[in-house]
Amino acid sequence: MNGIFPPDLVVYLLLAPLVTYVFLAHRWSGFLPWYYLSAFCLARIIGGILGIHDPQGLPANIIQSVGVTPLILGLDGLVHEGRVYRNPFHGRILGWSVVTGTTSLMAIALALSITGSLNIFEGHPKPDSLTQWKAGTVLIAVAWAFQVFWSLFSLLSGKGMKGAPGYHGGTALLQGAFVALLFVGVRVIYGMVSVCTQRRDLSPIYGSISVRVILMFLPEALAAITMTLVGIRTRHLRQTKLAS
Template sequence: MNGVFPADLAVYLLLAPVVAYIFVTHRWAGFLPWYYLSVFCLARIVGGILGICDSESLAANIIQSVGILQLILGVDGLVHEAYVHTELVEWFKQLIDILLQGAVVALLFIGIRVMYSLVAVCTQRRDISPVYGKTDIRVTLMFLPEVLATLAMIIVGLRTRKLRETKSIATYSQTPQNC
């Protein structure tokens, strides 16, 4: 049995409730990154279940390969969220910096994962294949970068979960008061 599928299932089953909490707390103010991160976790859970049943399953391996797209879209959502909030007061800029720093950290780990896939496809070597390769290579270059990118986004989400309330306070403080 392939050891990456059970690890995917275990890790993303633990992270999915935290991502759901972030998704609920951000609501529409930060819909894009947390929606895509939720879809990514769900895809990893489904891929893990299919892979545990049959590690040679074509469906499980396709979900493993294509699932990185949702993580990339989630990082794009972080950058978009930072862009949307740039016009607010100066003390609010710290939250924007947190969003952008989280996007950079997540992109670093996503880049490692994408480069691994590119090298595996271009060389066609079986020992580094994302499907049939050695488990230690797959864990180091596929599983861990995805988990670390997800954790980086989760940390950003938890640190900015009060963004909506902060935005409404900042907008309220900028409007002229009629006394």
């Protein structure tokens, strides 16, 4: 049995109710991060169930390989939520432009990655299948790198309204997003190296358990847990917005 699927299933089964609670606590003001984190947990639960049933099955391993996408989108949403609370009246057009651009980029990356990897895993690769897979993986890395820059820029920017009711909560969201992005970076860089080198010992399917646990399972789990904890910490942030 692929040793990564059982812990995946256990962790995200435990995390899912907490994420749902955070989703309900933040409501529409925090829809994006908690919607995508919920989708990520659901994907990991489904992948875990499928993987335990058939460790070498294509669906479970495809989910395992490209499932980091909703996590990055969730962090993009977390940065956006933090920016809105820190300064409710500044940079809304810019903020939504970043959200739209990141979502579009990740959609393209996901389509390329799934199309290319699916052809290869099925044993019917086309001449450009590996190129598509590599391109999709690189685009995911580009989106991640931009989010690191964007979260830092948002944290260090002097345009936040320190007197705003949600300023400190928004800062906590941005700090949590930045920490989670560092964990995600390990997973993203590993994925890019694995796909671009095609080394079997780094494969998310055929690589050693230690590689998959340290470079896939742990970074994703720590990022998701970090997001959840910061969401719980700021669960009353919506009330400060309503009170203002």
